[in-house]
Amino acid sequence: MTAVALPLVVVLLVLTRVLGGEDDTAGDQADDVVADVGGTPAPGRAELPPLPVEVPPVTPEADAACPALMGALPLELAGEPSRPVQSASPYAYAWGEPPVVLVCGVERPAALEPTSPLIKVNGVDWLVDTSDPDSIVWTAVDRPVYVRVTVSADTDSAPVTALGPVLDGTLPVQPVDAGG
Numbered sequence: 001m002t003a004v005a006l007p008l009v010v011v012l013l014v015l016t017r018v019l020g021g022e023d024d025t026a027g028d029q030a031d032d033v034v035a036d037v038g039g040t041p042a043p044g045r046a047e048l049p050p051l052p053v054e055v056p057p058v059t060p061e062a063d064a065a066c067p068a069l070m071g072a073l074p075l076e077l078a079g080e081p082s083r084p085v086q087s088a089s090p091y092a093y094a095w096g097e098p099p100v101v102l103v104c105g106v107e108r109p110a111a112l113e114p115t116s117p118l119i120k121v122n123g124v125d126w127l128v129d130t131s132d133p134d135s136i137v138w139t140a141v142d143r144p145v146y147v148r149v150t151v152s153a154d155t156d157s158a159p160v161t162a163l164g165p166v167l168d169g170t171l172p173v174q175p176v177d178a179g180g
Contacts, residue, residue, distance in 0.1 A: 048083040048097055055089035055103050062105025065145045066091040068170040069104050078158035098152040100159045106148040109139045114178045121157060122164025125176055141178075143171040 073093050075082050080096025091104040109127050118125045118141065125142040133153060138160045140147040147167060149160055 050084040050086045051094045051099050051101070053085045053087040053092040053094065053101055053103065055087045055092050056105065056107055058089050058091065059105055059145075061145050062089075062091055065143070065171055066104035069147065069167065072166050072170045073102070074162070074166070078162050095159070098155070099150075100155065101148075101150045102163070103148045103150075105145045106139065108146055108177070109141070112139075112141055112176075112178055116178060118176065121160050123168040123173075124160070124164045126160060140167055140171075142173055142176050143167060144174055145171070147171070 067090075070091060070093065073082075077095040077100060080100060083094050083096065083099065085092045085094050085101075087103075089103070089105070093102045094100065109129070111129060112127050116127055119128055120126070124140050126138045127141050129137040129139070130153075135153055136151050136155065138149045138151070138157075140149075149163060151159055
C-alpha cells in the first residue's frame with residue numbers, strides 16, 4: 001500500500017464502524033435503542049417549607065439596586081438548592097437546610113467602624129459578625145446597599161465565596177462607609 005492509501009483505509013474502517021455496514025442486524029439493534037435526551041432536570045426550589053425571614057423596610061436605594069442582584073442569584077448555592085421565603089420584602093432569598101439567607105438592602109451594620117476588620121472574598125469586602133453562637137452574619141459593605149448573608153455557625157465561607165462574583169457583577173463597588 002502507498003502512504004496515501006493507508007490513511008484512506010483507516011478512515012473508511014472508522015466510518016464503517018460509526019455509520020454501520022451493510023449488515024442489517026446492526027441496523028435492527030439501533031432501531032431498538034432509545035436515546036435518553038432528557039438530561040438532568042433544571043434545578044428548582046427545594047421541597048422545603050417556606051422560611052420566615054425578617055427584613056428591614058424597603059428603601060429607595062434597595063429598590064434601585066437589589067432587583068439586579070436578586071435576578072442573578074443562583075438556584076443552587078454551595079450545593080444547596082434554593083428554597084421559598086416568607087418576608088415583607090422581595091429582596092430576601094434562601095438556600096438549603098440549615099438555611100443560607102441573603103437579604104439585600106439591610107441597614108448599615110452597627111459594628112462597622114473605621115477599625116473594623118473586613119475580609120475580601122472574590123472581590124467583595126465583608127464584615128463578619130460571629131457574636132451569635134448559632135450563626136455567622138456576613139455583610140457586604142462596599143456596595144450601594146448592604147447585603148447580609150446569614151449562615152449556620154458550622155458553615156464555612158463557601159456561600160459568600162460563591163456569591164462574590166454575583167454581587168460583583170450586579171452591584172458596583174463603592175468606598176466602604178465605615179463612619180468616623
